[in-house]
Amino acid sequence: MSFPMINKQAHLGRTCRFAVGKAPRASVRPMASSTPLSFSKYQGLGNDFILIDNRHTSEPVVTPEQAVKICDRNFGVGGDGVIFALPPVGDTDLTMRIFNSDGSEPEMCGNGIRCLAKFVADVDKAAPRKYKIHTLAGLIQPELLADGQVRVDMGKPILEGAKVPTTLVPTQGSTVVCQDLAVDGKIYKVTCVSMGNPHAVIYSCDGRAIKIDDLDxxxxxxxxKFERNAVFPARTNTEFVEVLNRSHVRMVVWERGAGRTLACGTGACALVVAGILEGRLDRERTCRVDLPGGPLQIEWSTADNHIYMTGPAEVVFNGTVRT
Known part of the structure; x- marks a missing residue:
């Protein structure tokens, strides 16, 4: 029995075409043949996305079901999500929407918005600049720097437990800090933060500091078991964090709707906030966060209470796919 071939030349900056036919007994059925859709694939620290210039219409040209197929790493392009550059809302430059690899729609994505800013600049052939992007989490402002990095004003963290949201009982005013959560017979200390999307940050388990190599x-x-725990009514992203020193940590992440990924920008922001609230990180509020895909620099500004994230965004390849 012969199987269809997939021409997948993923060279940096190259253009390729994907032709996917039928394959028997596939767990995710290949995409049906239709009009080719142009896309670009970008990655930020290994968190990879399919970017679509959707500024000609206010609705995404790909459905959540189609996004699942495109994100499939065996029968599609492969990615953690599909990101759309949509027309602006109000006094903004554009709108961002994203479908995760499971078809769900998150409010925001930190690595994704860096990739979106770089993508739009590349499409428009624009010089490095700051963008005002409307998202489901509010206004987010990424700025392309001269050295190729992208610095993002992520706005203020949301600390009120009910707004994260979580039903865990607050421990500091309305904030959930170091609250006990039993999972698989172990007690995890959880601090809950929203960066427009929910995060459960964990620095210790059963009274011992997290060690990434042991947990990985x-x-x-x-x-x-954390993502779908009943105490997180909107599900949650979960970060497990190991402190290297008071301005340097390691983390692994389980992302809501995407599973294990190499990086999570909003998660890196949330864990710095959580670490400061727990007294584990410096009050100077700057920290290097080492993710499996590489480092991010995070600052929680005392001047405006905003979180600033700095990291890379790089094009992988351009192509077309049949949806």
Missing amino acids: KELVTLGP
Whole structure:
């Protein structure tokens, strides 16, 4: 029995075409043949996305079901999500929407918005600049820097437990800091932060500091038990954090709707806020966060209470796909 071939030349900056035919007994059925859709694939620290210039219409040209197929790493392009550059709302430059690899729609994505800013600048052939982007989490402002990095004003963190949202009982005013949560017979200390999307940040378990190397293999089974835990009514992203020193941490992440990923920008922001609230990180409020895909620099500004995230965004390849 012969199978269709997939021409997948993923060279940096190259253009390729994907032709996917039928394959028997596939877990995700290949995409049906239709009009080719142009896309670009970008990655930020290994968190990879399919970017679509959707500024000609206010509705995404790809459905959540189609996004699942496009994100499939065996029968599609492969990615953690599909991001759309949509027309602006109000006094903004454009709107961002994203469908996760499971078809769900998150409010925001930190690595994704860096990739979106770089994508739009590349499409428009624009010089490095600051963008005002409307998202479901509010106004987010990424700025392309001369050195190729992207610095993002992520806005203020949301700390009120009910707005994260979580039903865990607050421990500091209305904020959930170091609250106990039992999972698989272990007690995890959870601090809850929203960066427009919900995060459960964990620095310790059963009274011991998290060690990433010990936890890493468990993440694929442990992550879903946090994501879909009843105390998180909108599900949650979960970050497990190891402190290297008071301005340097390591983390692994289980993302809501995407699973294990190499990086999570909003998660890196949330864990710095959580670390400061727990007294684990410096009051100077700057921290290097080492993710599996590489480092991000995070600052929680005392001047305006905003979180600033700085990191890379790079094009992988351009192509067309049939949806």
